[in-house]
Amino acid sequence: MHNQITSNNAFAIDKVFEPLVAFDNKGEIVDWLAKSHNISDDGLTYTFVLRDGLKFSNGTDVTAEDAVFSLERHLKVGGPLAISAKVDTVKATDSHTLVITLKEPYTPFISELSNFSNGIIPNNFGGVTEEEFFKKPVGTGPFVVEQWDPAGDVTFTKNTHYWQEGKPSVDKLVYKLIEDDSQAINQLKAGEVDAIESLALQNADEIKNGADTTVVTNGSWVTEQLFFNTLDKHFSDVHVRRALALALDRDGLTKALTFGYAQTANSLLPTTIPYNSNDTLKALNFDVNAAKAELAKSAFPDGFTTKLLVASGNSTRAQEAQIIQAAGKQIGINIEIESIELATFRERFFAYDFAAMLNSGQADSPEANSIVAFQTDPDGFSKSYWTHYTNDEVTKLLYKGQQTPDGDGRAEIYSKLLQTLADEVPYIPLYYPDILIGVRSSVDGIVVLPNGSVRFEDVRIQK
């Protein structure tokens, strides 16, 4: 939406700006600023009718023209969560109705619109410059920014014009940026903060069993994975990748590292996203003998030495790396762990300068295409998530999945696609971690969304 805001305060944006449609905590698309939406049978025309009496936080009415301006601006600026659909026109047919037409059908479009980056802002920024506008943003969200500290702290006050009657119930919301994990946990325990985001898995039980604290959790759109560079000397060999997948006890790894707050992954799609096929897929499960047999079929039957790239400062990932190292050792693959700091880590994999790496894929919307496109499209800028994995059949299925309307037909496409990935393993899905929020027991009504964001409209704090 706005690069410098998102870089520091992505969590803050959905408190202030809201889209036409949103997703609930189960990841289902629900009407939000629109009271209804309709998709034409050919999948080309999207019609949205705005709710009555909608107001921006400064008291002015929200009209379809505002939505036209917001969406056209987003189509122009793009940014990290750009609209991928080929949009032909965005028009207001009256003050309450918005019609979007596409050049070709694109089923994921409706869920793309549910991103916070498609939040509705006043037409022409309400008459100020873009820069001034984002210093004092005006939106339809439950909260209004009162103070924006360059240190990363944001103070919000309640939006008195909020369209959901009687919400939010708290008058003030303060987002504090605490960079040290143990500092954040201690502040929660001592009651200096009411809730903490991004609670690490290994700290969950301590907070859950604390006298005054508990944990709120939800399934996420994240899949933790081991990625192979398929241009690498060793990992370009499908038998090598399959051998390592067979040698790895994913169930054991998940149990050992995630303290019951994750599910073992069979595909790159988390179970929170439709068409994940997690139950029906035939994944390569732990079997050392089969792994040895598979390696024997490869160009390196006697094993080899390779490197695994890991970002430092994440203890869970460091342990994953060690488990993978031990798994490789059983079949003669000697894995050296290369642990480097995050900015350098990103630099390395963006340059395809790795043999294997640990990272996670995350969907931005409740839509299979979101992760699948990012991880399988060899022509996309991410080159199949920097793995360079190329399979024409998979690419064909990817595009077909984007154009097929929701239903059994689409399910079949993704099931076929995911089975191919499971057989060829350009990446080994490890587990789907839950999102964990540590809260004081006095806090009620916190809603955690699968993208990691938190809704505060219903929060009440017992005195």
Next chain:
Amino acid sequence: MTAVFFLIRMVPGDPAKMILGEYSTPEAVESMHHALGLDLPLGEQFIRFVKTLFTQGDTGNSIINGTSTRELIADRAPVTLLLIGMACALSIVIALVLATLAATHKDKLLDHLIRIFPTVTLGMPIFWVGILLILLLSVHLHWFPVGGVGEGWWGTLYSLTLPAITVAFSQIPTLVRSLRAQMLEVLESDFVVTLKAARLPSRVILFKHVLRNAALPTLILLGVNISYLIGGTLVVEQVFGIKGIGSLLFSSISKRDFPVIQGIALYCAVSVVIISLLIELLSRWLDPRTKGKP
């Protein structure tokens, strides 16, 4: 400054990618590079940097949030300076008490105990001391806030007490050692023997004559240590969640926010020079013999 400029640019890691995240298209990264002036040759970037330094007296605007470096530092500096000040004051007071006790009880149990203390504490990493203090005094006993900076003067002083103690912890051992040795030397010197013979009360001898003479080398030591003190503060800020210069430096380094890193390096260098100057002046005042000497 030149070294800092080129060194941090040699470290891999691209600020544009840190801003835009893993899901950014190469086009977005490129336009961000252009907007930030990172697509220029390094020499040109350096000339720009020097120009900004001389025309604005500043290292430019933060790449991450566009705020001017000077503003960011000015915003964060007071709490860091206060923390350093409190840590210095605490170190001096505690070191004085301990050293005096040790010197006046030379070779007795108290002296031995005080002398063991530095040996033990010198080996402790400062962040670990901080975490232990938080667990004991904040989480369990609720005597101090866990972190952050409270509101108002009293709130700020109160919430900085524990961090200041933590920073002081790293200073006290060397100060006690130095001060004790100096005091013993002065206590055995001829003029103290004369004063004792003149039957001056021992309290007067100790505070008026011995301490004043013994304090000088210790003060200079504190001055020399000030750069370590600044370093220690940076770590402690992170542990206590204090938004001062230290935490700004940490986040700027992890996001590769070049202008801010350079700005902090510049201001730290300047403050070390100023503090050395102040210590020099203070030592002249304490010891008139150094007056007029280069």
